[in-house]
Amino acid sequence: MTEVVAFQDLSADEREAQERKLREIWRTPCGWRYWTSVNNTQIGLWYGAAAFIFMLFAGVLALLVRVQLAVPENGFLSADLFNQAFTLHGTVMMFLFAVPIFEAVAIFLLPSMLGARELPFPRLSAFGFWSFALGGVFVCGSIFFNAAPNSGWFMYPPLATDKEYSGIGADIWLLGLSFIEVASIAAAVELIVGIMKCRAPGMRVNIMPLFAWYLLIVAGMILFAFPPLIAGDILFEMQRMFNWPFFDAERGGDPLLWQHLFWIFGHPEVYIIFLPAIAIMAMIVPTFAQRPIVGYSWIVLAAVGTGFLSFGLWVHHMFATGLPQISLAFFSAASEAVAIPTGVQIFVFIATLLAGRVIFSVPMLFGTGGLAVFVIGGLTGVMVALVPFDWQAHDTYFVVAHLHYVLIGGMLFPVVAGIYYYYPLINARKLSDRLGKIAFWIMFAGFNVAFFPMHLVGLRGMPRRVFTYPADIGWDWFNLVSTVGAFVFAAGVVVVVIDVLRPKHRQPKEQINPWNAGTLEWISEPEENWGVRSIPIITSRYPIWDQPDLLEDINAGRYYLPDAQDGARETLVTSVLDARPIQCLRVGGTSILTMVAAFSLGGVFIALTFHWWIVTIFCAVLTLAAIVAWLWTATAEIPRAEFRDIGLGKKLPLYNSGPRSVGWWGMFITMAGDGTAYASLMFGYFFYWTIHEDFTAGHAGPGVAWPLLAAGLFTLAWLAMLLARRVNASDRPGMTRAALLLSAALTLAGCLAGIAGPHRSGMDPTAHVYPAIVWVVAIWTVAHGAIGIVMQAYCLARSLAGRMSARHDMDMHNVVLYWHFLVITAVTSFGVVGLFPAVR
Amino acid sequence: MRLLPKEVESLWTLFTGPTIWAVHFLVCYVAVAIYCEKARTGPFTFAEMRLALVLVTLLALAGIVLSAWLAWRQWGFGSGDPPHDAPTREDRLLFQGFATLLLSGLSFVAVLFVAVPLVLIEACQP
Numbered sequence: 002m003t004e005v006v007a008f009q010d011l012s013a014d015e016r017e018a019q020e021r022k023l024r025e026i027w028r029t030p031c032g033w034r035y036w037t038s039v040n041n042t043q044i045g046l047w048y049g050a051a052a053f054i055f056m057l058f059a060g061v062l063a064l065l066v067r068v069q070l071a072v073p074e075n076g077f078l079s080a081d082l083f084n085q086a087f088t089l090h091g092t093v094m095m096f097l098f099a100v101p102i103f104e105a106v107a108i109f110l111l112p113s114m115l116g117a118r119e120l121p122f123p124r125l126s127a128f129g130f131w132s133f134a135l136g137g138v139f140v141c142g143s144i145f146f147n148a149a150p151n152s153g154w155f156m157y158p159p160l161a162t163d164k165e166y167s168g169i170g171a172d173i174w175l176l177g178l179s180f181i182e183v184a185s186i187a188a189a190v191e192l193i194v195g196i197m198k199c200r201a202p203g204m205r206v207n208i209m210p211l212f213a214w215y216l217l218i219v220a221g222m223i224l225f226a227f228p229p230l231i232a233g234d235i236l237f238e239m240q241r242m243f244n245w246p247f248f249d250a251e252r253g254g255d256p257l258l259w260q261h262l263f264w265i266f267g268h269p270e271v272y273i274i275f276l277p278a279i280a281i282m283a284m285i286v287p288t289f290a291q292r293p294i295v296g297y298s299w300i301v302l303a304a305v306g307t308g309f310l311s312f313g314l315w316v317h318h319m320f321a322t323g324l325p326q327i328s329l330a331f332f333s334a335a336s337e338a339v340a341i342p343t344g345v346q347i348f349v350f351i352a353t354l355l356a357g358r359v360i361f362s363v364p365m366l367f368g369t370g371g372l373a374v375f376v377i378g379g380l381t382g383v384m385v386a387l388v389p390f391d392w393q394a395h396d397t398y399f400v401v402a403h404l405h406y407v408l409i410g411g412m413l414f415p416v417v418a419g420i421y422y423y424y425p426l427i428n429a430r431k432l433s434d435r436l437g438k439i440a441f442w443i444m445f446a447g448f449n450v451a452f453f454p455m456h457l458v459g460l461r462g463m464p465r466r467v468f469t470y471p472a473d474i475g476w477d478w479f480n481l482v483s484t485v486g487a488f489v490f491a492a493g494v495v496v497v498v499i500d501v502l503r504p505k506h507r508q509p510k511e512q513i514n515p516w517n518a519g520t521l522e523w524i525s526e527p528e529e530n531w532g533v534r535s536i537p538i539i540t541s542r543y544p545i546w547d548q549p550d551l552l553e554d555i556n557a558g559r560y561y562l563p564d565a566q567d568g569a570r571e572t573l574v575t576s577v578l579d580a581r582p583i584q585c586l587r588v589g590g591t592s593i594l595t596m597v598a599a600f601s602l603g604g605v606f607i608a609l610t611f612h613w614w615i616v617t618i619f620c621a622v623l624t625l626a627a628i629v630a631w632l633w634t635a636t637a638e639i640p641r642a643e644f645r646d647i648g649l650g651k652k653l654p655l656y657n658s659g660p661r662s663v664g665w666w667g668m669f670i671t672m673a674g675d676g677t678a679y680a681s682l683m684f685g686y687f688f689y690w691t692i693h694e695d696f697t698a699g700h701a702g703p704g705v706a707w708p709l710l711a712a713g714l715f716t717l718a719w720l721a722m723l724l725a726r727r728v729n730a731s732d733r734p735g736m737t738r739a740a741l742l743l744s745a746a747l748t749l750a751g752c753l754a755g756i757a758g759p760h761r762s763g764m765d766p767t768a769h770v771y772p773a774i775v776w777v778v779a780i781w782t783v784a785h786g787a788i789g790i791v792m793q794a795y796c797l798a799r800s801l802a803g804r805m806s807a808r809h810d811m812d813m814h815n816v817v818l819y820w821h822f823l824v825i826t827a828v829t830s831f832g833v834v835g836l837f838p839a840v841r
Numbered sequence: 842m843r844l845l846p847k848e849v850e851s852l853w854t855l856f857t858g859p860t861i862w863a864v865h866f867l868v869c870y871v872a873v874a875i876y877c878e879k880a881r882t883g884p885f886t887f888a889e890m891r892l893a894l895v896l897v898t899l900l901a902l903a904g905i906v907l908s909a910w911l912a913w914r915q916w917g918f919g920s921g922d923p924p925h926d927a928p929t930r931e932d933r934l935l936f937q938g939f940a941t942l943l944l945s946g947l948s949f950v951a952v953l954f955v956a957v958p959l960v961l962i963e964a965c966q967p
Contacts, residue, residue: 197852206852207925207936297924298936301855302943309859310951313866325877325965330958331870338954342947540928577852579930691878 008559008649016557019564020534026565027118027531030591037593039127040530041119045109046427048130052101055137057498059093062086062144064491067451071484073472083468084151085144085170091154095270096178097137099412103277104129104188106419107216110426111192113525114210116201116539118532118562118572121194121663124589124631129187131599132180139607140177143170150174153466155263158248158256162240169610172241176606179234182227183602186674189223192216194666197577201521202561204539204580210520211300215280218308219273224670225312226269228678233262236685236777242612245766245773247685253698253770257322258688262681264315272311274408276304278415279346282368285422286350288518289365290357293543296349303349306342310335320391329388336386343379347372362516363437364422370445371414378406381456396466399459405452414444417497422516424501429510429527436500444493451486454479513552519543524552535560535648536573539580561647567640573647574663585645585653586663589635598627629795636664637811639804658811668815672822675785679826682781686774686833690841697771697838703758703779708835711758714751715786715827718744722820725796725813732807734800741800745793752786755779755831775834782830789823792816848915850934855941857908858948865901865952869894869959877965891959898956905949912941 011019029038038044065086069078078086108126112119120126143149150170152161161171196217200209236247237259246252248259287294294300313335320329350372359365381403385391394400417440424432458479463470470476514523521544524533535558541547554560562571562585574584604620640655647653659665690696721744728736759779764772799805799812876883876890913919915938925936 203928205928205930205933207933208928293924293926297926298940298943301940302947305855305859305940305944306947306951309856309863312863313955325873326967327873327958327962327965328870328877330962331866331873331955334954334957335866335951338951341950542924542926578850579933691875 008554011558019558022565022568023531023534023563024529026568026570026590027529029530034591037591037596039123039589039591039595041108041112041123041126041532042530044123044126044130045105045107048101048105048108048133051130051134051137052098052105055093055097055141056102057494058141059090059098060491060494062090062093064487066090067484067487069468070470070480072481073470073477075469078468080468081151082147084466085147085149087466088151088153088170088174089141089144089149092150092174092178093137093141094408095154095274096181097133097140099274099408100185100270101133101181102416103216103219103274104133104185104192106277106281106416106423107192108188110423110522111195111213111216112199112532112572114212114520114522115196115199116204116521116533116537117195117199118536119570119588120191121199121572121574121586121588122191122667123570124592124595124635125187125191125667127592127595128599129184129191131596132187132602133184135600135603136177136180136184136606139180139603140173143173148173155267156237156259158237158240158259159250162237162248164241172238172610175234175238175241176610179231179238180603180606182231182234185223185227186671189220189227189674190667190670192220193224193670194663196220198574198663198666199572199586200575200580201536201539202573202575202580202582204575206578207297208539208542210542211283211294211297211304212280212520214301215276215283215304218304219276219280222269222273222276222308222311224674225677226266226273228674229262229681229684230266232678232681232685233259233266235682235781236262238609239773239777242609243767245776246770247773249770252768253689253693253696254773255689255692255770257319258685260319260322261315261688262685264318265312265681268315268318269311271407272307275411276307278371278412278419280304281415281419281422282350282372283346284518284520285364285368285418286353287357287543288422288516289360289362290353291360291517292353292357293519294349295352295356297542299345299349303342303346306345307339310339310342314339314386317386317391320388321395326388333386333388337383340379340383347376362421363432363434363441364418366438366441367414367418367421370441371410371418374406374410374414374445374448376410378403378408378410382407394459396464397459398455398463398465401465402452402455402459405455409448409452417441417444420497420501423522425511425515426522426525426527428505430505430508431511431515432500436496440493440496440500442493443496444490447486447489447491447493449486451483451490454482454486458483514545519546521545524555532572534558535563537561561649561651563648567645571645573653574657582647582651582653583661584657585647585655587638587640587655592631592635594627594631594634598624598631601627625791629791632795637799637804637809639809656809656811658809659814662811662814664811664815665818668818672819676822676826679781682774682778683829683833686778686837689770689774690837698769700769700771701762701764702771702838703762703764703775703834705835705839707754707758707761708831711751711754712828712831712835714747714754715824715831718747718751718789719820719824721747722793722817726810726817729800729805729810729813730807734806737805737813738797738800741793741797745790745797748786748790748793751827752783755783755786755827758831758834778830778834782827785823785826789816789820792819848911852937854908854911854915855937855944857911857941858905858945861901861904861908862948862951862955865897866955868897869955873965887964891963894959895956898952898959901952902949905945905952909942909945909949912938912945914938916942 069075069083148169152167161167196213239245240247246254248254248256316332317336385394421432421437458476461475463476534556537555537560544551569587570590572586573582574586575582601620601623605617608616608620644652645655721740725737725740728740759775766773766776796812796816805812916935921935923939925932
């Protein structure tokens with residue numbers, strides 16, 4: 002596309018008027034209302050700052066652990082506090098730092114990198130942030146009440162299901178983290194839709210920034226990795242709260258199911274953490290090599306390949322559980338294979354550096370130093386991926402050393418590189434080169450001194466998670482050295498913190514794009530909140546290098562959407578492959594509703610932890626009300642005019658529905674994640690079938706009639722929804738409402754029939770795992786039916802309020818899409834629980 | 842009737858190879874897991890199951906080769922060299938073809954990796 006663009010130059014007055022209007026629309030509120038902002042720059046910054054604070058907190062816990070282990074027979078921490086400290090250290094680093102920091106960076110950078118004003122669902126980002134912050138404070142705070150989780154960050158039953166041992170800590174872990182997982186999935190939805198649909202016109206998939214490619218893959222991985230953990234959390238919490246025996250071997254349960262569900266999440270998570278960090282490197286390396294990346298397609302290969310292969314590795318955490326050796330061998334093979342794409346990206350970076358003229362800056366120092374550390378961790382990873390070696394090293398400090406080399410080299414160092422690189426976008430000033438270099442060498446030396454000896458002490462047999470050890474077995478010197486190294490490393494981190502926090506108002510401001518980078522995020526001005534002054538047409542992978550006058554034309558408002566004539570926050574929606582503009586999207590502005598929704602949802606999880614049932618119900622109702630209010634006031638708004646002149650002689654529709662709308666994509670992606678959680682529950686059902694001779698253990702099932710009736714009613718309800726969409730399309734509101742009501746009645750009947758099966762057969766979920774798993778499947782399905790009824794009622798209300806018609810039918814399309822997923826869920830659930838016991 | 846599908850313009854074709862790898866991996870894992878728990882006493886032997894999985898592997902490899910061939914065609918049979926960074930539909934197609942071809946290669950190797958245990962291991966717990 003090299004269509005010639007005819008710029009129209011405005012007078013200085015007109016331009017100023019546009020700028021004033023844009024500034025007003027995108028203004029950040031003042032006073033306490035500052036916190037109601039939903040703009041991506043604020044949310045990204047808060048997200049990042051919160052994640053960083055959690056990281057420092059978890060770092061202090063690690064130092065406590067190291068002090069305790071410095072000398073043999075130490076009494077600095079009690080065994081129980083030690084258990085809490087290392088559990089919380091791992092949990093916080095993984096769930097409250099490593100994953101959220103990438104969401105933070107993505108939310109902060111992506112809009113300007115893609116040349117968009119905003120991501121498509123800014124309020125969802127805000128909701129995610131507040132959920133994360135509240136959940137994080139809840140989980141971290143527990144240690145001050147001596148109530149932190151204490152069974153290790155992967156919470157293995159039966160230790161973690163033992164209420165005497167784990168107290169309330171396990172509940173705090175399960176519920177607090179489930180809440181944070183909601184935030185991660187919200188971010189995934191936001192990022193996928195943003196990257197696919199909100200790129201600047203002309204930014205085809207072959208010239209999209211590599212950061213966006215990585216983030217697209219990572220967000221997809223979140224969608225398939227986090228839901229199994231949510232399913233696991235549900236089973237776990239049902240056991241802890243109501244004594245349903247999912248992991249209790251005496252009553253047919255199996256602790257191994259938790260290990261499967263946890264690691265189906267846990268292993269991809271390592272790559273969910275690693276890929277965004279390497280994505281930052283993919284932006285830094287070309288800048289300092291002063292040339293485009295060598296092997297763009299190879300990076301795409303690596304990102305996609307790693308994303309897929311990482312799902313075939315989970316059992317390598319379970320090599321010592323006695324699974325059939327041929328099963329172990331499959332996972333061992335896949336674990337070796339994943340080294341190929343991982344290696345490819347490192348070679349691409351090396352090739353780019355060799356082909357360019359390298360400027361050795363602080364970000365490069367952290368980046369390359371980190372990759373060197375990561376390569377060592379990767380090589381020990383190849384070692385522990387071999388079953389016989391793993392049997393020797395399993396649960397020793399060798400594994401502790403390996404995982405810290407991978408995570409600190411593959412994630413923490415590149416993130417610090419990113420902080421040094423992107424800091425001018427936050428503050429218009431660079432961080433100190435001198436402090437940066439000092440920090441790097443202290444951290445690099447401290448890290449290796451702390452963690453390298455752990456390989457050796459691990460090979461000498463020191464198990465992880467012991468709170469102390471005897472003096473005469475050859476572990477003491479290694480541990481002392483590790484502790485010294487840990488404190489040196491921490492000193493390096495402190496230098497970074499000082500550099501970030503020290504006042505810089507005396508330092509002169511840098512020009513825009515101080516590193517002379519080529520990618521679009523560097524056009525954004527730290528003082529302005531609007532993202533880009535006008536949305537450019539992109540024709541290169543490195544537009545700032547290759548498109549002359551780009552910056553000037555953007556800032557002169559010569560491109561798309563240079564004003565905000567209707568007083569709404571707007572951005573462009575473009576097509577997936579070629580980024581052709583297809584819609585002018587109105588996005589949500591500042592609102593307190595997202596905060597209310599997040600805090601009340603947090604209330605639900607916190608109240609559940611303490612079994613305050615009335616508070617739980619109250620908070621749940623409040624959450625529902627806040628979400629409905631949020632949807633009602635700010636989504637699927639019917640614009641006054643159908644089209645909007647976006648400049649350069651182009652007119653775009655303001656309202657789209659179905660697959661052309663971002664809302665439909667949001668629903669589709671959310672339901673893909675929801676479907677994965679459901680599939681994980683069904684995996685549980687069949688898992689119990691495989692491990693037992695007779696998985697019903699003689700207990701009565703739900704019968705055939707009720708489940709099949711439920712499946713039939715749900716199918717009819719789905720057909721009624723299809724009918725509703727059809728009659729709505731021909732603008733017959735009366736018929737539409739009737740069809741919606743009919744469908745709601747059928748759904749209600751389907752829900753009742755679904756419950757009737759297990760209920761009327763007197764299935765007792767505490768007696769054995771078979772009734773328990775049937776109940777869980779039925780309740781999951783019925784709960785989704787209930788949400789379906791709420792959606793139908795919402796459509797009905799929209800129709801009655803005159804907000805839904807044949808032309809403006811976004812709500813209807815999205816609800817029908819939900820129903821496609823629901824009918825598959827219902828037919829599978831009731832088909833399986835009804836028929837499988839008979840045919841197996 | 843045409844033997845090979847027409848050229849599709851979609852982002853999703855990129856994922857064909859890795860998806861075949863994932864399905865192959867799952868089939869192998871699930872088949873073995875169920876066999877080793879359930880069918881030890883069942884109507885067929887480990888060797889027969891192994892043979893079936895080898896056939897599944899060959900099928901998967903064939904599927905990946907097909908996707909590689911389609912990608913090669915989309916890449917213009919190698920007529921142009923990367924980086925394919927021009928802002929045109931042609932270059933976007935060439936990029937997609939090349940990236941898909943690379944991923945097909947990785948998937949082929951990864952399927953072979955996963956198939957190695959089928960050749961070497963003769964029982965659930967040797």
